[in-house]
């Protein structure tokens with residue numbers, strides 16, 4: 001389990017992580033979302049053992065990663081700009097990582113090389129941004145870490161490669177119980193990949209929740225009434241946002257699809273449908289309720 005406890009990281013007078021506390025269960029795929037400068041990369045770098053916390057702690061199974069080679073050999077970090085040695089090819093980076101990670105698998109390396117269309121002898125520095133990310137991912141999978149950290153990995157990968165990444169990483173999670181923490185602005189990519197998400201904002205974690213719980217517990221309703229009932233008819237529903245246009249009522253409400261439909265149908269609408277929200281819509285609703293200016297948080 002990963003546990004952040006009052007974790008604080010400062011750069012001079014700037015507090016990049018401000019006493020954050022939350023947990024990530026082993027074997028989960030946890031998405032970090034939030035605006036530019038929210039602290040996502042700083043959290044990943046601190047968890048990877050690159051930065052030393054200025055206060056509080058972050059631990060993997062109770063052990064702090066900073067200056068701890070034992071813990072670091074269980075973690076693989078793919079930063080937003082993956083680092084490779086100058087002149088290195090994929091094969092020479094693989095040779096380097098095979099010495100660093102006791103869990104390195106030559107077999108997994110060969111299998112991954114066969115899946116990605118990369119020239120393993122080519123200088124990585126001459127590869128495109130997306131190809132460099134593929135090279136980093138191949139090394140990460142072959143290292144067979146307990147914890148894989150990825151910063152904006154979808155950025156620069158084409159749609160086919162994004163799906164391949166999700167499939168390979170997903171099977172590592174299913175087969176070996178690997179834990180994944182991924183920072184991304186791309187809520188659509190996270191939506192069908194993560195099981196938990198945490199929203200970072202100005203160095204804090206606004207909330208973290210299971211994705212299913214988050215998505216199933218909130219729904220969008222469209223209903224046509226003739227005549228339109230008064231507001232008191234909807235009082236039994238936990239409505240977050242309403243819009244009325246003529247006889248069409250649209251609202252976002254907390255609750256299961258079945259419960260909401262039952263209550264709406266009792267009002268005898270001409271037509272009613274309940275639709276699930278996208279992850280982006282869920283965040284927007286939750287944040288508006290919490291009184292935050294969502295446009296400035298997610299963009």
Ligand SMILES: Nc1ncnc2c1ncn2[C@@H]1O[C@H](COP(=O)(O)OP(=O)(O)OP(=O)(O)O)[C@@H](O)[C@H]1O
Nearest residue numbers: 011014015016034035036037038039040041042043
């Ligand atoms: N090495 C550093 N030195 C000084 N300030 C830093 C350093 N790294 C990050 N910061 C600052 O810490 C804050 C958090 O940055 P961080 O990179 O963690 O945000 P982020 O959520 O990953 O943003 P983005 O979505 O833009 O990648 C920012 O204000 C940033 O300028």
